[in-house]
Amino acid sequence: MQDSIRAVSWTDAGIALLDQRQLPHRAEILVLNTVREVAEAIQRMVVRGAPAIGITAAYAVVLAARGRYAADASRWKHAVAADLALLAGARPTAVNLAWALQRMAALIAQLEGDPGPPLLAEARRIHAEDIAANHRMGELGAAVIESPCEVLTHCNAGALATGGFGTALGVIRSAFTAGKIRCVYADETRPWLQGARLTAWELLQDHIPVKLIADGAATYAMRQGKVRWVIVGADRIAANGDVANKIGTYGLAVSARYHGVGFMVVAPISTLDLGIAHGSHIPIEERGADELVCLGERRVAAAGAGAWNPVFDVTPAELIDVIVTERGVVRAPNREKLAALIATETPPNRA
Amino acid sequence: MQDSIRAVSWTDAGIALLDQRQLPHRAEILVLNTVREVAEAIQRMVVRGAPAIGITAAYAVVLAARGRYAADASRWKHAVAADLALLAGARPTAVNLAWALQRMAALIAQLEGDPGPPLLAEARRIHAEDIAANHRMGELGAAVIESPCEVLTHCNAGALATGGFGTALGVIRSAFTAGKIRCVYADETRPWLQGARLTAWELLQDHIPVKLIADGAATYAMRQGKVRWVIVGADRIAANGDVANKIGTYGLAVSARYHGVGFMVVAPISTLDLGIAHGSHIPIEERGADELVCLGERRVAAAGAGAWNPVFDVTPAELIDVIVTERGVVRAPNREKLAALIATETPPNRA
Numbered sequence: 001m002q003d004s005i006r007a008v009s010w011t012d013a014g015i016a017l018l019d020q021r022q023l024p025h026r027a028e029i030l031v032l033n034t035v036r037e038v039a040e041a042i043q044r045m046v047v048r049g050a051p052a053i054g055i056t057a058a059y060a061v062v063l064a065a066r067g068r069y070a071a072d073a074s075r076w077k078h079a080v081a082a083d084l085a086l087l088a089g090a091r092p093t094a095v096n097l098a099w100a101l102q103r104m105a106a107l108i109a110q111l112e113g114d115p116g117p118p119l120l121a122e123a124r125r126i127h128a129e130d131i132a133a134n135h136r137m138g139e140l141g142a143a144v145i146e147s148p149c150e151v152l153t154h155c156n157a158g159a160l161a162t163g164g165f166g167t168a169l170g171v172i173r174s175a176f177t178a179g180k181i182r183c184v185y186a187d188e189t190r191p192w193l194q195g196a197r198l199t200a201w202e203l204l205q206d207h208i209p210v211k212l213i214a215d216g217a218a219t220y221a222m223r224q225g226k227v228r229w230v231i232v233g234a235d236r237i238a239a240n241g242d243v244a245n246k247i248g249t250y251g252l253a254v255s256a257r258y259h260g261v262g263f264m265v266v267a268p269i270s271t272l273d274l275g276i277a278h279g280s281h282i283p284i285e286e287r288g289a290d291e292l293v294c295l296g297e298r299r300v301a302a303a304g305a306g307a308w309n310p311v312f313d314v315t316p317a318e319l320i321d322v323i324v325t326e327r328g329v330v331r332a333p334n335r336e337k338l339a340a341l342i343a344t345e346t347p348p349n350r351a
Numbered sequence: 352m353q354d355s356i357r358a359v360s361w362t363d364a365g366i367a368l369l370d371q372r373q374l375p376h377r378a379e380i381l382v383l384n385t386v387r388e389v390a391e392a393i394q395r396m397v398v399r400g401a402p403a404i405g406i407t408a409a410y411a412v413v414l415a416a417r418g419r420y421a422a423d424a425s426r427w428k429h430a431v432a433a434d435l436a437l438l439a440g441a442r443p444t445a446v447n448l449a450w451a452l453q454r455m456a457a458l459i460a461q462l463e464g465d466p467g468p469p470l471l472a473e474a475r476r477i478h479a480e481d482i483a484a485n486h487r488m489g490e491l492g493a494a495v496i497e498s499p500c501e502v503l504t505h506c507n508a509g510a511l512a513t514g515g516f517g518t519a520l521g522v523i524r525s526a527f528t529a530g531k532i533r534c535v536y537a538d539e540t541r542p543w544l545q546g547a548r549l550t551a552w553e554l555l556q557d558h559i560p561v562k563l564i565a566d567g568a569a570t571y572a573m574r575q576g577k578v579r580w581v582i583v584g585a586d587r588i589a590a591n592g593d594v595a596n597k598i599g600t601y602g603l604a605v606s607a608r609y610h611g612v613g614f615m616v617v618a619p620i621s622t623l624d625l626g627i628a629h630g631s632h633i634p635i636e637e638r639g640a641d642e643l644v645c646l647g648e649r650r651v652a653a654a655g656a657g658a659w660n661p662v663f664d665v666t667p668a669e670l671i672d673v674i675v676t677e678r679g680v681v682r683a684p685n686r687e688k689l690a691a692l693i694a695t696e697t698p699p700n701r702a
Binding site for chain 1: 375376505535537538539540541542544547548551552555560561562563564565566567568569570571572574577597598599600601602605607609640643644646647649650651652653655656657658659660661664665
């Protein structure tokens with residue numbers, strides 16, 4: 001299985017991001033050296049996907065700390081706080097960004113001397129742990145699928161959205177290898193078309209059969225019996241199991257329940273936000289009208305048309321059959337089950 | 352209210368079609384003189400929308416009969432049958448096409464002498480009746496809406512899809528005039544973007560506030576309480592009340608029911624197909640993968656990605672709260688109620 005797609009990697013020259021706005025036409029790598037560049041790259045969706053954003057931000061903290069330490073070794077910790085704040089504000093919905101920054105900040109608080117090497121080691125650990133978690137979730141999620149079937153995914157929760165391998169697409173990769181998936185229906189996922197541009201590309205790299213559908217065709221596909229499972233990622237999971245994910249996810253969950261189709265959310269523990277009691281409190285990013293009234297440079301809608309462009313929505317826990325994390329599978333998720341999961345020790349990685 | 356948008360009109364030079372593929376950028380009129388050109392224009396969606404297609408086909412029969420009669424006045428009725436078959440095969444799902452052709456064929460069977468003038472008069476009647484039906488449906492549908500609210504529509508069921516005024520947008524126009532609609536959410540409606548390109552343009556002409564949303568955002572809009580009614584057109588209604596309409600309609604109906612949002616279908620009697628017992632027997636057009644893997648000329652998805660592109664779906668009657676026709680409003684539609692509606696005489700047009 002493809003494990004070589006890397007949305008983000010650390011190089012001696014800086015943070016290397018695969019510019020996802022150019023895929024699948026061009027695999028262009030941008031190498032960034034400043035926190036401001038990285039924050040802008042996150043905001044402009046050069047890199048996207050909750051875990052990938054978190055990893056990118058962790059590496060950006062290395063850049064920030066190095067620069068601040070070089071400028072003033074006695075006051076760098078104070079100065080670097082502004083960099084962390086800048087990164088934290090780049091996008092509001094995915095919690096992995098804040099999670100990675102908090103983990104880096106916790107280490108910063110303990111450091112003495114040159115912060116570069118220990119912070120780089122920590123960022124690399126965050127990255128490696130994410131990849132390992134994806135492989136573990138792949139195994140666990142694939143085990144939930146009982147027999148060969150077709151599945152539907154939304155947006156891109158693949159190698160491109162993570163440190164590597166993917167969350168939802170990690171499960172799909174593992175289940176395909178195990179002979180449990182025959183074909184993947186991929187929502188094209190307007191307005192950014194992550195399904196058409198990214199998910200189809202990723203799956204084709206691994207020779208997994210993929211059929212694109214218009215987002216509006218998903219419910220009809222379920223009616224036609226074409227789909228046994230909907231498998232998606234998550235940008236933030238509230239303590240009660242409500243899941244924020246790409247706009248359109250909630251509609252899929254409503255339709256899946258109506259048709260008796262399984263609904264699986266795949267996300268690492270870093271996506272769980274116990275500080276948010278209920279999904280309704282998750283901040284939902286709204287982006288500009290341009291993403292809807294224009295296609296690329298070209299205006300599609302008549303001048304004067306308004307738009308409402310929330311780019312995430314919240315799926316209530318009661319519509320979710322399974323949440324798959326690297327620590328285990330939670331069926332019919334709720335506050336108690338998620339609290340118990342968090343309280344468990346991380347099992348030894350079997351991969 | 353805007354009543355001057357004309358998707359199709361008859362001129363001395365032939366059938367004038369507003370090329371809807373160019374909207375809203377250019378209002379280009381194509382004048383067509385042959386049946387072959389008209390069939391191709393329907394197939395390629397120069398004109399679209401079930402009633403508009405029916406009216407266009409009726410006018411095309413005038414062209415056909417004139418030509419065949421001029422070529423051989425004794426055998427023209429035999430020859431024109433091939434033209435009717437060509438038109439009938441242009442698109443499979445909307446029944447108004449077959450309905451209009453049957454009505455023209457019934458007149459042809461009775462004709463003697465030059466068929467041009469009587470057939471043109473019949474085509475003009477079909478067109479005028481459609482406009483009158485739309486105005487009547489506008490009144491009836493608006494009366495169903497109890498108090499000022501926001502509504503959601505899908506695709507384009509407006510003046511552009513009909514002889515004029517519109518079915519779903521006719522209701523929206525009438526209800527807006529009556530102060531019952533504050534704002535219209537318009538699904539952009541992939542893959543052809545009829546919502547973004549056509550519905551937004553039509554509503555703006557009438558100064559009706561419109562907000563475009565991604566198709567995937569509709570269910571979330573309902574969750575947020577932004578929508579009281581979903582109002583859509585229809586391409587064919589089976590005898591049991593199942594409705595074929597633009598892909599995505601069925602998902603809206605499932606979501607509307609889940610949220611207690613009203614679901615209204617607006618369509619003239621010509622859309623009712625009593626020859627089809629159940630929605631599952633309605634032929635559903637599937638179009639090429641190109642509509643999904645490309646945006647205009649540009650390929651979006653990686654080469655090798657397949658696609659499933661049904662352009663209509665079927666909404667079962669049990670998810671429909673109201674069907675509005677020019678003969679009256681049917682709540683909780685079923686076979687018996689629709690049969691009773693068909694059996695009624697057309698009331699005098701109050702418009």
